Amino acid sequence: MRFALFLILLGVLAGMPTRAQKAGSSDQQQITALMSIQTAAWNKGDIDGFMATYWHSDSLLFIGKNGVTYGWQATLDRYKKTYPDAAAMGKLDFQLLEFKPLAPGTYLLIGKWHLERTIGDLQGHFSLILKKIKGQWKIIADHSS
Numbered sequence: 331m332r333f334a335l336f337l338i339l340l341g342v343l344a345g346m347p348t349r350a351q352k353a354g355s356s357d358q359q360q361i362t363a364l365m366s367i368q369t370a371a372w373n374k375g376d377i378d379g380f381m382a383t384y385w386h387s388d389s390l391l392f393i394g395k396n397g398v399t400y401g402w403q404a405t406l407d408r409y410k411k412t413y414p415d416a417a418a419m420g421k422l423d424f425q426l427l428e429f430k431p432l433a434p435g436t437y438l439l440i441g442k443w444h445l446e447r448t449i450g451d452l453q454g455h456f457s458l459i460l461k462k463i464k465g466q467w468k469i470i471a472d473h474s475s
Contacts, residue, residue: 357467358429361437361460364467366423372422377413381406385461385468393473405472422458435462443474 364383379392384402392399392408392467412421428440437460438453444453459471 349356357431357437357462359431361439361467362426364460364469365426369422372419375416375419377406377409377419381409383467384472385463385470387470388468389470391471393471395475398462416455417447417449419453420445420449432459436460437467 336354337404368380371377371382381402386402386403388401390400390402390405392405399405423446425442425444426439427442428438429474430438430440432438439458439460440455441458442453442455445451454475456472456474458469458473460467461470462468463470
């Protein structure tokens with residue numbers, strides 16, 4: 331009888347999410363919300379709002395088809411030059427494919443992006459490294475192609 335109760339207890343405990351699993355789920359929800367903020371800002375033509383999700387640091391790293399851009403301000407300037415108006419910006423859509431925890435408070439996010447534009451659609455993939463800084467998730471590195 332005790333052995334049967336022990337097996338039942340083990341089964342119940344095995345089915346319960348661990349603290350790490352709960353934290354991971356919460357982290358993923360917060361990161362998904364951050365990506366929704368990015369999408370909404372972009373689709374309103376608000377590049378400054380879009381950039382609010384990035385780490386405001388000279389150590390921010392952006393890698394695109396034209397190479398590496400270092401720093402938040404340089405990345406903002408690059409976006410404004412590349413996407414000078416609503417036609418160039420189009421409507422952004424993300425598909426989030428994989429969340430990979432790298433360390434506590436740090437994630438790798440893999441996804442697809444798509445811009446629907448009257449001047450021709452664009453699409454590609456991205457990898458982001460996000461870090462929780464002062465309680466908020468921020469993109470610290472972006473590789474989009």
